[in-house]
Amino acid sequence: MINKNNNPIAFLDSGVGGISVLNEAIKMLPEENYIYFGDSKNAPYGTRTTAEVRELTERNVEFLLNNGAKAVVIACNTATSAAAEYLRNKYKELPIIGVEPALKPAALDNEEKKILVMATPMTLAEKKFNTLMAGYEKYARIVPVPCGGLMEFVEAGILDGQELEEFLRKILAKDLCKDAEAVVLGCTHYPFIKETIIKV
Known part of the structure; x- marks a missing residue:
């Protein structure tokens, strides 16, 4: 057997x-x-x-x-x-x-503060994410950040460099990032470019 x-x-x-x-x-x-x-x-x-x-x-x-x-x-x-x-x-x-974006620990660790959630457009549009977000909006100000096109950099093996940084600067505009206390990486590709995200 x-x-x-x-x-x-x-x-x-x-x-x-x-x-x-x-x-x-x-x-x-x-x-x-x-x-x-x-x-x-x-x-x-x-x-x-x-x-x-x-x-x-x-x-x-x-x-x-x-x-x-x-x-x-x-x-x-x-x-x-x-x-x-x-x-x-x-x-x-x-x-x-x-898997789901680590919104719970980010919201509970940053009460009444601004949190960015980087994820694919579909993840952010789905009921599952919106239900999750609704459960933690009382703790923190949650700002979804659609990142269409970002995972393709990881797939292509581009984990740093000017091209990726320029792409991230378009997504993570200064106005958006102002006063943000945490960034949730809502796609399993994004940890591979975490250092570049931090840099930007």
């Missing part, structure tokens, strides 16, 4: 961003086996429709299940917003873990 405990935990993302989440999982659960699926062929997800992202995510989960995954981590804020609830209803016996 096959011991399913040895089966891998699957991580999926629209590209390389979910590796930032996988790295943390490996530190916490080093004895587990893992598989990673980055859907770079169909990236970016953040500028697609909810229906498109749900369809892509469902197809990717089916692929991972066919390859023996015992659990799936949707290591993408956009895919979590679009598909996690739907997939949990479809695969009731399968542990499906999603």
